[in-house]
Amino acid sequence: YYNQDTLIYLNGEFVKANNAGVDMFGQSLHYGYGAFEGLRAYSTHNGTRIFKAEEHFDRLKESCKAIGLPYQWDNRELIEKSYELLEANNLRAAYIRPLIYSGSNMHLTASDKANIMIAAWEWGPYLGQNLLKVNISRIERPNPKSFPIEAKVSGQYINSILATSDAIQKGYDEALLLDQDGFVAQASSENLFIEKDFKIYTPPLGNIFPGITRNTVIDICKDLNFDIIEKRITIKDIYEADSAFLSGTAAGIIGIKQVDDVVFAEEWEDSIGASIQRKYKNLVLEQENYEVII
Ligand code: PMP
Numbered sequence: 001y002y003n004q005d006t007l008i009y010l011n012g013e014f015v016k017a018n019n020a021g022v023d024m025f026g027q028s029l030h031y032g033y034g035a036f037e038g039l040r041a042y043s044t045h046n047g048t049r050i051f052k053a054e055e056h057f058d059r060l061k062e063s064c065k066a067i068g069l070p071y072q073w074d075n076r077e078l079i080e081k082s083y084e085l086l087e088a089n090n091l092r093a094a095y096i097r098p099l100i101y102s103g104s105n106m107h108l109t110a111s112d113k114a115n116i117m118i119a120a121w122e123w124g125p126y127l128g129q130n131l132l133k134v135n136i137s138r139i140e141r142p143n144p145k146s147f148p149i150e151a152k153v154s155g156q157y158i159n160s161i162l163a164t165s166d167a168i169q170k171g172y173d174e175a176l177l178l179d180q181d182g183f184v185a186q187a188s189s190e191n192l193f194i195e196k197d198f199k200i201y202t203p204p205l206g207n208i209f210p211g212i213t214r215n216t217v218i219d220i221c222k223d224l225n226f227d228i229i230e231k232r233i234t235i236k237d238i239y240e241a242d243s244a245f246l247s248g249t250a251a252g253i254i255g256i257k258q259v260d261d262v263v264f265a266e267e268w269e270d271s272i273g274a275s276i277q278r279k280y281k282n283l284v285l286e287q288e289n290y291e292v293i294i
Contacts (some may be wrong), residue, residue: 002121007088009081009118014088017119027111028101032155035063036099038249039082041120042284043092049287050096051249053079055212057098059152064100066148068110071100078118085120095123095250101154126189126250127174131257131268134187136235137175139163141185141207150210160188174246176238176259179207183232186211190246190254193217194238195272201237204230213247213280220279226272243271253277 004018028034037060041050057075064071082096098118102111139162142149147156159177167175167188176192179185185207186192191214193202200221202214221228238244243266244256253276255268268274 001123002119006119006121007085009085009116011115011117014085020117023103025104025106026101027103027105027107028154030106031108032153032158033067033069033111034099034101034154035060035067035069036097036152036154037063038152039096039098040249040284041082041086041091041094041096042287044285044287046287048083048086048092050079050082051284051287052212052216053082055215056249059210059212060098060100063148063151063153064114066151067153069100069102070112070114072114073116078116082118082120085118089120091120091122093122094120096120099154123250125252125254126248127246127254129254131255132173132246133171133258134174134176134256135167135170135172135260136184136238137163137166137177137188139166139175139177141177141179143180144207149207150205152209157189164188178235179203181207181232183207183234184238187246187248190248190251191217192233193245193247193273194233194241195243195266196237196241198272199227199229200272200276201229201231201233203233211247211249213249213253216280216283217247217253217276220276220283224275224279226276242266243268243273245271245273245277253280 006017007014008017010020037056039056041048057078061071100114102114105111163175163177175188177185191211218228238259239262243264246254
C-alpha cells in the first residue's frame with residue numbers, strides 16, 4: 001500500500017512522498033484543477049509490464065488539453081520513468097497514478113505552469129473479487145455541457161465520491177449513475193455492460209467516461225465473436241438484463257449480482273461477462289500483443 005516513505009516521481013526526480021511538500025496556495029488543491037491517470041503494471045511471464053501505457057499517457061495529455069493545463073512531457077519519457085519508479089519501490093505489480101497539477105494560483109484562470117507527480121503502490125482489485133450489489137444513485141453524472149467529462153480531471157471525482165459514499169451508506173458496494181437524460185451511464189469509476197439474450201450492451205460515448213478497459217472489453221467481444229452493441233441503457237433495461245458487469249483499470253472486470261433489489265437470474269459463472277473476465281485476466285498477464293518498453 002502507499003505511505004509517506006513511498007518513493008514518488010516529482011518533476012524529474014525520485015523523492016520520498018513525505019519530502020514532496022504541498023503548496024498550500026495550490027490551485028489544484030483548492031479547486032480540483034488537475035488531471036490524472038490510473039494504470040496497472042502486471043507481473044507477466046516476461047517481467048513487469050504496464051498494460052496499455054501509451055493509451056493512458058495519451059489520455060492524460062488530452063485531459064490536460066481539455067482544461068488548458070500545460071503539458072510538456074512525452075509518452076516514452078513518462079513510461080520509462082514509470083518503470084523506474086516501480087523498480088525504485090520494488091514493485092512487480094502495481095497501480096500507477098500520474099497526476100498533473102498546478103501550483104500557487106488563487107485565481108480561477110488557467111495556470112501557465114504545471115507539475116507532474118507519479119506514484120505507484122500495490123493494490124488489489126479496487127472493488128474486491130466478490131460479485132457486486134449496486135444501486136441506481138440519486139446522484140447524476142455531470143452534464144457534458146458543464147465540463148469536459150471525457151477528461152480525467154481531479155474535480156470530477158467529487159461526483160464519484162458522493163455517489164459511492166451514498167451507495168455504501170445504503171448497504172451497496174458501488175453506485176450506477178444516470179446521465180442528464182435519465183439513461184444509466186456508468187458506475188462512479190467504472191464503465192457498465194449488460195447482457196441480454198446472449199448480446200452485450202454498453203452505453204455509447206458522449207455521456208460517459210471513455211474507459212480504456214471499456215475499449216479492451218469491446219475488442220475481446222469482437223475477438224470471441226460476442227455481439228457487442230453500443231446503445232443507451234434505461235433503468236428498465238438493466239432490471240431486465242440477464243447479467244451485468246463493470247470495467248475499469250483499478251477494478252478490472254467485475255460481475256454485478258444485484259441492482260437495487262433486483263437480483264440477476266443468470267449465474268455469473270455462466271454469463272458472457274465471466275468469459276470476458278477470464279480473457280481479460282489472461283490478456284493483462286500475457287500482454288503478448290503489446291509493445292515491450294524495457
Ligand atoms: N469511469 C470513470 C469516471 C473513471 O474514472 C474510470 C477510471 N479511470 C473509468 C470509468 C474506467 O476507465 P479505465 O478503464 O480507463 O480505467
